[in-house]
Amino acid sequence: MLNDLTFYTHILSIVGDIIKVRAKQAGLGDLAVVENWDGERSLAQVIAIHRDEVSLQVFTGGKGLSTEARIQFLGHPSQVTFSENILGRVFNGAGEPTDGGPSLQGDPRVEIGGPSVNPVMRIVPKRMIETKVPMIDVFNSLVESQKIPIFSVAGEPYNQLLARIGIQADAEIIVFGGMGLVFDDYHFFRTTFEEEGVFPRTVMFVNQASDPIVERMLVPDMALKVAERFAVEQKKRVLVLLTDMTAYADALKEIGVSMERVPATRGYMGDLYSQLALRYERACDYRGAGSVTILTVTTMPGDDVTHPVPDNTGYITEGQFYLHDGMIDPFGSLSRLKQQVVGKTTRDDxxxxxxxxxxxxxxxxxxxxxxxxxxxxxxxxxxxxxxxxxxxxxxxxxxxxxxxxxxxxxxxxxxxxxxxxxxxxxxxxxxxxxxxxxxxxxxx
Incomplete structure (x- = not known):
């Protein structure tokens, strides 16, 4: 049973995974519990509010939901567990452990999202992250606190490259976020991290292709919030690996269409740039603490760099690694922060x-x-x-x-x-x- 007497039953509509209800005291991004007539319960998230009309995205989908379902708002946005115990663990897009390990019920939880770092806490990046990939280290050095994508197309070994960087980079903590991964890709990342001995210092948040699409939108926020906490509270040098940001953008588009929002370029919503920037700007080298470096995969449909996702990404990030024909292209790749370390913290030649x-x-x-x-x-x-x-x-x-x-x-x-x-x-x-x-x- 719900543990609070305040619940709402005035459901206005059910369209796909989106339900609308008249309610008060709901905040944008807050979680809610949806209990169907048969007692089945699911989490939902508030994605829009217009006066007293609240739109919620149901995690498990709207199929089978009745207009007689009742809704209870939890009064807080999505949360993620943060403690030393999450290292070596795998979570889904709702922040729940999926690896069969010990319960983390008593561990502290922090709210995801929120504003990015206060600019006065940022320092100029000056340390290189060595990846042991020559085309990166020698020609386009990865710098601590940098935000940089791997631009590629379907069929290229971008996930293999991302995994190699994860196991070889000289970071203290690896936070992995997978969005819309097929099981084979998820299994590849997990077994690679385990076999190479980095899994004990790795946290994985994985939304598989068969999982609810709303969880796909939460994965980057959970991964980045955990990375921030490790960097600020434990002064760790954290490397965040996210794949694939195009799947994340597609999830935003699908939900926008369900809400009947007017699309912009190629069906994507007009706030795509803001949504991407809000995540990428969490990369930071903290004054007196650690750092968060973000390396992502951005697939380009049709190898089109003018596609809205890579196009907007290019305005936000500090360069890109361009992967094609199984190689990192030295001409299409660029690290705008390499001048901070080349010849300064590296060898004079x-x-x-x-x-x-x-x-x-x-x-x-x-x-x-x-x-x-x-x-x-x-x-x-x-x-x-x-x-x-x-x-x-x-x-x-x-x-x-x-x-x-x-x-x-x-x-x-x-x-x-x-x-x-x-x-x-x-x-x-x-x-x-x-x-x-x-x-x-x-x-x-």
Whole structure:
């Protein structure tokens, strides 16, 4: 039975998963319990209020609901358990454990959502998160407190890349949020974290494709609230992994359509930018505490970067990693915060080596076009072709794993195998210091 005598039965309509009821003392985002005529109960969330008309999204759907159902408002928004005991646990989009582990009934709970961080608590990011992925560490460094997506398309190994970064990144806590995942993807992430030994310091919030769509909207808020608490209260360096933000945006669109809201571009609601920004802006390096770094997957329908989800995301985030053909594209990728760490907290040759390698790889791409069109190639063009092939194998394949220092050394080795020192157009002091002396005349 409901533990409070205040309940409402004046249901106005049931459209899909949305029910409307006349009620007072309801707040936007508050939870409610919907009890059907047969005693079956479900959680619902207030998603709109117009005077005394309240719209609720029912977690388990509106199928089978009667207009005789009664509703009790709980007086608070969704909450998530936060304590040391949530590490190594898996939760669904409603914040309930799904791994069969011990009950967390007595552990403290915190409300999700709320405003982002007070700007005076933010400090300028200055520490790099090493991922051991050369195309990130060397060419587009991930910086603590950065918010950055992986732009990709269906069929690309973006989840494999996200999992690799999770197990290799030098973060203290990993918070994973999955939205609309098929079971195989969920199982992949969980087994990967377990087998690689990072699961004891990982928290997972997973909404599977078969789960209620409203829970899909709650996953990012739960993951980010837990990350904030670890960063602020325990001074941890937290990395948040979210996949897929396009599924999150699609959930917003579906609920907006159910509420008969007027859509904007391609059916998405006009507040898509605000909804995405509210989540991404929780990335922060806290003064006197830890940090929250956000790395997400954003799939682009039709590989269209002008699609509303990647388009709005690009205005909010600080760059992107562009994944296609199973590789991170050095030209489509960008980290706008890398200048905060390259050559400052990393080795002194990092900036020059990064720029030189990309410049020469660009030349290799041009040489490949000349070769395809049967133009005459110069001896230097042949060197560029060899370099381009080696560069892709050693750096662009996403299964390559190297610490940053080793990746920088391999960069010099690769340059030395293909080019003479004077062909690099680099500072002589760096060539004298880092150009390998043992390559000799073995250059291609």
């Amino acid at each position: 990092h900036g020059q080596l990064m720029n030189t390698m990309i410049r020469l790889y660009s030349g290799a791409r041009e040489a490949e076009k000349k070769q395809a069109m049967a133009f005459d190639l110069s001896p230097f063009d042949h060197k560029l072709l060899t370099y381009g092939k080696i560069f892709r194998q050693r750096f662009m394949e996403i299964d390559v794993s190297l610490p940053l220092v080793d990746a920088l050394d391999l960069g010099w080795q690769t340059l030395a195998e293909c080019f003479q020192p004077e062909e690099l157009l680099m500072k002589q002091e760096l060539i004298d210091k880092y150009y390998p002396a043992n390559v000799g005349d073995s250059k291609t």
